[in-house]
Amino acid sequence: MKVTISHIKADIGSLPGHTTVFEPVVDAVEDYIKSNGKNIISDYRISHIGDDIQITMVHNHGVDNPDVHGLAWNAFKAGTEVAKKYGLYGAGQDLLKDAFSGNVKGMGPGVAEMEITPRKSEPFIVYMMDKTEPGSFNYPIYKMFGDPFNTPGLVIDPNMHAGFKFEVWDIIEGKRIMLSLPEQTYDLLALIGSKGRYVIKRVYTKEEHTKLPAENVAVISTDKLSFIAGEYVGKDDPAAVVRIQSGLPAAGEALEPFANSYLVSGWMRGSFNGPLMPVGIKNSRMTRFDGPPRVAALGFVLKDGRLAGPVDMFDDIAFDYARTKALEMADYLRRMGVFEPHRLPDDDMEYTALPKILEKLSSKFEKLSDLNELKEVQ
Ligand code: 13P
Ligand code: 13P
Ligand code: MG
Ligand code: MG
Ligand code: MG
Structure with a gap:
């Protein structure tokens, strides 16, 4: 059932x-x-x-x-x-x-x-991120299900060898596409590197998967609050569910992408790039500059409709180094204040005073052509 x-x-x-x-x-x-x-x-x-x-x-x-x-x-x-x-x-x-x-x-x-369709043992991990957006799952989900340097099971486990299908949403134009890996790896990466627009929504096994043909094995929340409210009301702070083991990434393969802290959009006022720091729940208070952005992972096993767990997966010294690296990145970026690329480009900022400032200053701008200065900037 x-x-x-x-x-x-x-x-x-x-x-x-x-x-x-x-x-x-x-x-x-x-x-x-x-x-x-x-x-x-x-x-x-x-x-x-x-x-x-x-x-x-x-x-x-x-x-x-x-x-x-x-x-x-x-x-x-x-x-x-x-x-x-x-x-x-x-x-x-x-x-x-x-x-x-x-x-x-x-x-x-x-x-x-x-x-x-639950397997004999149905282990899965729930990931929860704060101070960031759905596209922040693009990098780790690709690593788990598409990158053999992260997930050696893609190479050495016959049950995974066929690869996986990725459902990617264009959240700006509201359309989706299915891409099959490893054949379309480069096409997938061409899209999902633009993480503010193309987001991985689901991952499926292929028909030829020996244990779980054509099953949904990962899903990510892609809700964009600003599209619903028409204005900034906080970041979208996504969550994901990923099934693991027996023909899917092992627990450790599903955690490995987070050992390498990477930059995500969000952080203070949803308007800054910052490192994603893997933490245990007890360390999930958002403090420095309302962050840095964090991810927690809870491990469960499902049997007959009942859950065992959770195991707080990042509450472990094995991720101390990733945290230290993330804090170094946070420190480095914070020194840049409101300068890009710490601050997001204008179009990606969740809120900005720029239009009002430009309006206020508009009458004070002088045309370079009127001033005979244009040659210098050409
Ligand atoms: P065990 O031998 O402990 O079951 O682990 C198997 C495995 O695949 C670990 O990644
Ligand atoms: P949340 O999206 O987590 O509510 O954060 C909003 C914010 O602006 C933090 O600086
Ligand atoms: Mg939040
Ligand atoms: Mg909030
Ligand atoms: Mg939010």
């Missing part, structure tokens, strides 16, 4: 700035799920990174189910009430629409869900 893993997350208020979640709010979300989820889901876990509360649910209703989405939406609503009571910053920040209409997509919360 098919089972669905639904991971739904939202920022519904934080303490004191966009730093961290507030325990009574997390408790309110959990209480709601516990009291109202019994006939809808078979198991769940609540977690958080930075200021984002994360709900991982297991059920038999398939993706986009109104009851499952409604449960998460109403749990976030219940949490928002508590956040408002305490006057938390950005209470209800990601709940962008007033009335729930059957699906949280396009309403603010991020969603990563997939319907799967």
Whole structure:
């Protein structure tokens, strides 16, 4: 029988700035799920990174189910009430629409869900990022499922040797394309290097996969808050679910991309490049310059609709070096202040005072041609 893993997350208020979640709010979300989820889901876990509360649910209703989405939406609503009571910053920040209409997509919360045929042992990892955007998963997901220098299983495990299919979304024009690896590796990389536009949405096994033909094995939330709200309301802070082992990347292959901290867009006011730092949940408070951007990974095993775990995968000394490197990068970049490439280019900044400043200064700009100075700049 098919089972669905639904991971739904939202920022519904934080303490004191966009730093961290507030325990009574997390408790309110959990209480709601516990009291109202019994006939809808078979198991769940609540977690958080930075200021984002994360709900991982297991059920038999398939993706986009109104009851499952409604449960998460109403749990976030219940949490928002508590956040408002305490006057938390950005209470209800990601709940962008007033009335729930059957699906949280396009309403603010991020969603990563997939319907799967569970294997005898069904291990998976939930990744949660704060202070960054969905395209930040492009690099690690490609590494896990496409790069044999990261995932030797692609070469030495006969079950993985055929490669994987990648579903990539153009989130600016709202279209998608399927690319098959390894044959179309260069085409995939040509797209997903532009991480603000082309984002990996799902990964599938191929028909010829010996253990899991044509199954969804990874899914990433791609919700763009600014497109929903029409203005900056916080970064999209994505999450992903990745199935692992037996014909898929091993746990260690699914963590390996994060051993090499890389630059992502987000950080302060959603307008800066910064290093993605892998952390355990206890180190997921967003402090320095509202960051640096972070990723946490929770390991689970699913059996008969029940979850064992989570294991806090980056809460380990093996990632200390990656953290140190990330902090060195953060230090280096911070010295640049508002200069690119630390600050994002104008078009990518989540908010900017530039149009107002240009308006104010427009009458004071002097034409170089009028001043006979043009020759010098030509
Ligand atoms: P074990 O031999 O510990 O099961 O590990 C197998 C493996 O594939 C590790 O990557
Ligand atoms: P969040 O997207 O995590 O709410 O952060 C917003 C922000 O502007 C941080 O500086
Ligand atoms: Mg926030
Ligand atoms: Mg956040
Ligand atoms: Mg956000």
